[in-house]
Amino acid sequence: MSHETNPLLIPLHVSYIQNLGKNKNDLIYHLTAHLRMNAIYWGLTALCTMNHREALDRDEMIDYVMSCWDEETGGFGAHPDHDAHILSTLSAIQILVTQDAIGRLDIDRVVKFILSLQQPSGVFAGDSFGEIDTRFSYIAVNALSLLGRLGDLDVEKTVSYIAQCRNFDGGFGSRIGAESHAGQVFVCCAALTILDRLDEIDTPTLSWWLAERQLPNGGLNGRPEKLEDVCYSFWVLASLSMLKKVHYIDSDKLISFILSAQDPEGGGIADRPGDMPDVFHTHFGIAGLSLLGYPGLVDIDPVYCMPAALIETLGLRKGWQSLERRMR
Amino acid sequence: MHGVRRARQTQEALEAKRLKDQSKLRDYLALSDDVLARKKQKDWSREALRATTQLLQVNPEFYTIWNYRRHILVNGIFPESTPEQIQDLLKDDLSLTMAALKIHPKVYWIWTHRGWCLNNVPSGPGVDGEGDPRGWEKELWNQELFVVEKLLDADPRNFHAWSYRRVVLASLPVSKPETSELAYTTRKIESNFSNFSAWHQRSKVLSSLWSTGRLDQTKSKEEEFDLVQNAMYTDPRDQSVWIYHRWLIGSEILDREIAVIQSLLEEETHSKWCMESLVHYKRLLLHNHAALVDKSALTRDCIHLLEQLRKVDPGRRARYDEIEITRL
Ligand SMILES: [Zn+2]
Numbered sequence: 001m002s003h004e005t006n007p008l009l010i011p012l013h014v015s016y017i018q019n020l021g022k023n024k025n026d027l028i029y030h031l032t033a034h035l036r037m038n039a040i041y042w043g044l045t046a047l048c049t050m051n052h053r054e055a056l057d058r059d060e061m062i063d064y065v066m067s068c069w070d071e072e073t074g075g076f077g078a079h080p081d082h083d084a085h086i087l088s089t090l091s092a093i094q095i096l097v098t099q100d101a102i103g104r105l106d107i108d109r110v111v112k113f114i115l116s117l118q119q120p121s122g123v124f125a126g127d128s129f130g131e132i133d134t135r136f137s138y139i140a141v142n143a144l145s146l147l148g149r150l151g152d153l154d155v156e157k158t159v160s161y162i163a164q165c166r167n168f169d170g171g172f173g174s175r176i177g178a179e180s181h182a183g184q185v186f187v188c189c190a191a192l193t194i195l196d197r198l199d200e201i202d203t204p205t206l207s208w209w210l211a212e213r214q215l216p217n218g219g220l221n222g223r224p225e226k227l228e229d230v231c232y233s234f235w236v237l238a239s240l241s242m243l244k245k246v247h248y249i250d251s252d253k254l255i256s257f258i259l260s261a262q263d264p265e266g267g268g269i270a271d272r273p274g275d276m277p278d279v280f281h282t283h284f285g286i287a288g289l290s291l292l293g294y295p296g297l298v299d300i301d302p303v304y305c306m307p308a309a310l311i312e313t314l315g316l317r318k319g320w321q322s323l324e325r326r327m328r
Numbered sequence: 329m330h331g332v333r334r335a336r337q338t339q340e341a342l343e344a345k346r347l348k349d350q351s352k353l354r355d356y357l358a359l360s361d362d363v364l365a366r367k368k369q370k371d372w373s374r375e376a377l378r379a380t381t382q383l384l385q386v387n388p389e390f391y392t393i394w395n396y397r398r399h400i401l402v403n404g405i406f407p408e409s410t411p412e413q414i415q416d417l418l419k420d421d422l423s424l425t426m427a428a429l430k431i432h433p434k435v436y437w438i439w440t441h442r443g444w445c446l447n448n449v450p451s452g453p454g455v456d457g458e459g460d461p462r463g464w465e466k467e468l469w470n471q472e473l474f475v476v477e478k479l480l481d482a483d484p485r486n487f488h489a490w491s492y493r494r495v496v497l498a499s500l501p502v503s504k505p506e507t508s509e510l511a512y513t514t515r516k517i518e519s520n521f522s523n524f525s526a527w528h529q530r531s532k533v534l535s536s537l538w539s540t541g542r543l544d545q546t547k548s549k550e551e552e553f554d555l556v557q558n559a560m561y562t563d564p565r566d567q568s569v570w571i572y573h574r575w576l577i578g579s580e581i582l583d584r585e586i587a588v589i590q591s592l593l594e595e596e597t598h599s600k601w602c603m604e605s606l607v608h609y610k611r612l613l614l615h616n617h618a619a620l621v622d623k624s625a626l627t628r629d630c631i632h633l634l635e636q637l638r639k640v641d642p643g644r645r646a647r648y649d650e651i652e653i654t655r656l
Contacts, residue, residue: 025346025350025353026349034391085391129444131440166619168578169571174487175494178487200623205619223487223524223525224567271329276333280329281329
């Protein structure tokens with residue numbers, strides 16, 4: 001690690017996340033309301049990974065989540081009065097599970113909402129307007145698994161669509177015919193992992209493609225010949241964990257890259273060094289560091305992107321492998 | 329947040345900005361409260377439509393408002409409009425989303441709304457056998473291909489634009505020959521060999537042209553090797569071309585020989601060596617080229633061949649059993 005790079009500034013990142021909810025007088029806070037539910041999940045999970053779950057008030061968080069319930073559709077919106085969408089619905093479920101508050105949820109209704117979004121082709125839509133994406137298939141599989149309701153899913157149809165999105169480079173795209181992209185590789189690998197269908201993955205080819213995401217500066221990109229970005233740290237590493245190939249990445253160089261994207265004054269992590277931090281990159285940067293065995297962090301489950309111990313308690317742990325936790 | 333540089337600002341500068349934003353914030357909150365209140369009351373008036381236009385111009389990421397806008401159009405405005413008026417309204421929305429995409433080319437919701445507009449073009453201008461009832465549709469979809477090309481000129485790697493391009497190509501009322509899409513990828517690749525998105529698209533188009541026999545595979549492959557070698561020599565550090573090269577080499581020899589043996593088997597229907605070799609080469613395809621092949625079809629073929637082999641060569645049935653049980 002280069003001597004100019006700071007270590008992970010945990011107390012600073014904790015206060016950065018705590019302060020995010022206190023900027024209600026800022027225009028940007030309101031312009032990003034459509035991401036609020038996801039942002040709370042990112043913040044909470046980052047705090048769990050830094051072992052500071054208590055830094056945000058639990059009851060207040062649960063009340064907020066429940067205030068985003070859309071009674072008409074049976075899903076969650078991103079903010080009160082925003083329409084239900086599968087993206088915010090998964091975040092809501094993940095928050096409730098992490099906070100041990102799933103009892104507040106009308107599970108039957110939310111399962112019905114999720115299943116209603118499956119299309120005849122097997123892929124899922126994000127809402128009733130029908131935008132389709134393998135991201136939504138993963139979200140459905142993840143959510144149903146967390147709720148213990150995978151039995152209600154047409155697994156064959158779900159897997160069949162994902163399998164058709166596999167490209168010759170071993171990766172997966174957002175739809176049939178779409179280019180491989182590290183984010184889509186993550187969602188497809190994780191969905192197939194949860195459904196115990198890793199046989200649909202061409203492991204040697206895909207792990208080659210994933211290993212080639214690392215650039216000379218240590219960072220990872222999401223597609224060939226693109227720039228590095230901290231958020232891909234998690235998507236690439238999580239996919240490699242599921243394939244048990246994290247050691248294909250130069251971990252020292254990637255750790256340095258993620259650490260160099262920290263804002264050493266205000267806290268938070270950005271997409272790359274010198275940029276404005278946000279909670280999304282803060283969460284995925286820290287999650288990446290956890291998979292790389294960075295000292296002092298808590299294990300994160302690469303399949304569900306939630307605390308590993310919690311997923312283990314729920315009996316949902318799959319056979320992934322991350323790097324061993326370093327002592328210092 | 330991507331690519332926004334971090335600027336250290338003094339406390340005074342931050343305070344000044346906050347003050348300046350205060351009036352913007354008040355206006356934004358008033359507008360957004362007004363629109364959400366109208367939405368709750370199912371206000372589907374033209375006034376409500378105008379309010380959504382205003383709000384979406386400020387914040388095109390507010391997905392709930394795009395949804396509401398579609399409800400206003402479908403439930404409130406289309407029913408009292410002529411087909412000409414509907415066509416004009418949709419054109420307005422295409423302009424609105426175009427302006428938004430110029431600033432936010434990676435916002436999913438804007439792309440989704442465009443797709444919705446195009447899928448709702450009324451039939452016309454021709455009616456009752458006079459004129460072309462799909463005239464409007466043709467006009468707008470053809471124009472859409474032009475629009476997507478403009479956006480790919482601005483960012484040749486934008487995967488939203490590529491994904492949308494595939495939707496447009498599949499939806500054109502009068503479809504374009506795939507050879508013209510091949511020519512498009514040639515132009516994109518020749519202007520920048522690093523554009524893996526174009527190489528990817530090319531692999532899909534060629535697969536389809538070859539499998540339907542619209543392009544002679546042997547001759548076309550030779551041309552591809554020339555193109556690839558040219559790119560390799562231009563910049564051997566560029567991974568796009570190496571990934572494409574691997575696809576091109578792919579399973580060529582195996583495919584060719586399997587085809588030869590398959591036709592021999594049609595003449596020599598009980599040939600043990602034909603069947604044994606087919607199982608062997610098909611298993612090589614399955615194991616070494618998993619991403620390129622239809623796994624379930626190949627597996628089925630092998631099981632069928634092994635069944636035949638047990639009949640024509642019963643002395644070695646134990647080995648055939650073992651291949652089927654353990655190594656398919
Ligand atoms: Zn990013």
